[in-house]
Every structure is written in structure tokens, then in C-alpha cells.
Amino acid sequence: MSDPADTPDPFDPFGVIASMGEWCCLLKAARELREVDGEMMATMLEASAAGLAPVGPDAVANVRSIANLMRSLNLDVEAIRRRAPEAMRELEAACLRCTQRGRCARELWAGTAADAYPEFCPNAARLDQLRHA
Template sequence: MAAPADKTDPFDPFGVAAAMTGWCCLLKAAQEIRDIDQEMMETMMEADAAAPAGLSPEAGAKLQGVVSLMRRLQLDPEAVRRSEPETMRALESACRACGARSRCERELRAGTAARTYPDFCPNAARLDRLRHA
């Protein structure tokens, strides 16, 4: 005795309707995954934007250096965070690892950092690229 799945549909002898139904299910699943992916990306970007507040005071102070320097260079850190999140993460990462923090703080306090940062800042090339973009 043949199983019901072995029977062909007399109105669709080549199985086109079944194939289309399967294809539609796949498209719907892909759309749902894309929507979830977009939501995850937005959540990650929001978390990135809020990250400095959740850092230790020392790490937060280090990141304030790059934010302060960006503002002195007429760059908007939040706009960069939104438009170029990878660049902002790279700036923050280099700032955290910087060995010239005391000089940076001194230059920022003196108001000379916008002029002297290329001499000591590991982010100089990235900041210059942003300034001339």
C-alpha cells in the first residue's frame, strides 16, 4: 500500500505548488531572521553608546580623553558612534591602551591638545581621517 505522500496531486503533477509553498516558507523565515538581525544590531549599537557609563571609573576616564579630544577637534563623538561604530570602537580601544594618558590629560587641560595630539596620540591618523572626511 502506498503512503499518502507518494500520491501525486492531479492538479499539480510536477509538484510546483509544493515547491512554491516550501519556497515561501523559506522566504518568510529569512525575513524574520533579517528583522531579528536588525533588532540585534540596534541593541548592540545602543549598548555600545551606553558602554562608557558602565565602565570602571579609570576606563571611563581614559575614554573621556578621546571624547574630549574629538570635541576639541570639532568632531561629534556621538555622531561618529552612530555613523561609524567600528571607528569609534577602534578609537576607544586605542585610547584605553594608550601609554601617554598623562600627557593627553595635561594637553587637554592646557588647551593645546588640538594642536599637539599628532605627537603623542595613537588615534592621530583616525582622527585626521575623520576631520578630513
Template sequence: MSSSSEKPDPFDPFGIVASMEAWCCLLEAAREIRNVDQEMMMTMLKPKTPGPAPVSAEAAAKLRSIVELMRSLNLDPDAIRQRQPAAMRALEAACLDCRDRSRCARALRAGTAAATYREFCPNGARLDQLKYA
């Protein structure tokens, strides 16, 4: 309450007004917190736009092959992902299902993938479409 050096308010000797002012401040703070909570709840309840699904470490390693191959063909995987997301998803899906991964890896290491990808890559036709578009 008040310290002994303060004089009591002659119109509020019991400190009721001061208590009411403090109570009003607490109520206002509670209202603000409630509003923030409601805003947060609305934000959390907003439907989320579907993003890319999480990729396992194994799948990520497999997908590096298509990115490397695209770069060897002077194609920008990031630009294609932005401009043509469906095309990039199709490339990645075919790469994940590839049964000739060792040949792809050897060609990429040897630097011959750009010349020989049509022989083994399930994405050969798609890459040609992107390359010559």
C-alpha cells in the same frame, strides 16, 4: 453565598449556576494570565542584540579623553558613534591602551591638544581621517 435578604433563584435553588459562572470567570482570567505569561516568556527569550559592554569607572575616565579630544577637533563623538560605530570602537580601544595618558591630560587641560595630538595620540591618524573626511 447569598445574603438572607435575597430570594433564591427558583431554577437554581442551590446556587450551582452562579457558582459555575464564577468558575468560568476564574478560568477566563487564568487563560488571560497564561497568555500574558507566554507573551512575556517569548519576549524574554528573544535573542538580544549585542549592546555596548559595561565599562568600568576607570575605563570611562580614560574614554573621556578621546571624547574631549574629538570635541577640541570639532568632531562630534555621538554622531561618529552612530554613523561609524567601528571607527568609534577603534578610537576607544586605542585610547584605552594609551601609554601617554598624562601627556594627553596635560594637553587637554592646557587647551593645546588640538594642535599637538599627532605627537602623542595613538589615534592621530584615525582622527585626521575623520577630521578631513
């Protein structure tokens, strides 16, 4: 007797739809990895080694959050990364340890992060220094 899993889908006898789904997942992962530069990865690996935060998709999202917040404050993330790499690592490390990730994501999505970040962001003082430098 044949197993139902061995029976081809009558609408997708060659498994093209399943393959496309897997391909889309791979493309999404590749896009996320492309956005992680060497400095971000170093910060995430240091935090992981110190037991502060695991490396994974959530860590990538958290490090991306600080970059998005900085952009909302009209700070040039890449210029700061070149000019003050240690300051950028400190910002990213604090973001990885943050307990307010949900609020940060909501504020960024709503476009209110630039006004609300002093209320919840562990990087508020550092960001203020960068804004007034």
C-alpha cells in the same frame, strides 16, 4: 569602658556630616556612570575581557578623553558614533591601551590638545581621517 568610636561627635551627634560625605561620593559615581553610554561600556568590557585594560574609573576617564579630544578637533562624537560605530570602538580601544594618558590629560586641560595630539596620540591617524572625511 566605651570605645572612642562609639562616642558621638559633639558637632555632629546624628552623623549627618558623615552621611553627607557618603552621599556626595555616591552622586559623583552616579554622574560618572551616567556619562558612560552602552557603546563605551561595550568597548571597555571587550578590552577587559581581552586583558587589555581593566574596567573601572580609570577606564571611564580614558574613554572620556578620546571624546574630549574629538570635541577639541570640532568632531561630533555622537554623530560619528551613529555613523561609524566600528571606528568609534577602535578609537576607544586604542585610547584604553594608550601609554600617554598623563600627557593627554595635561594637553586637554591646557587647551593645547588639538595642536599637540599628533605628537603622542595613538589615534592621530584615525582622527585625521575623520577630520578630512
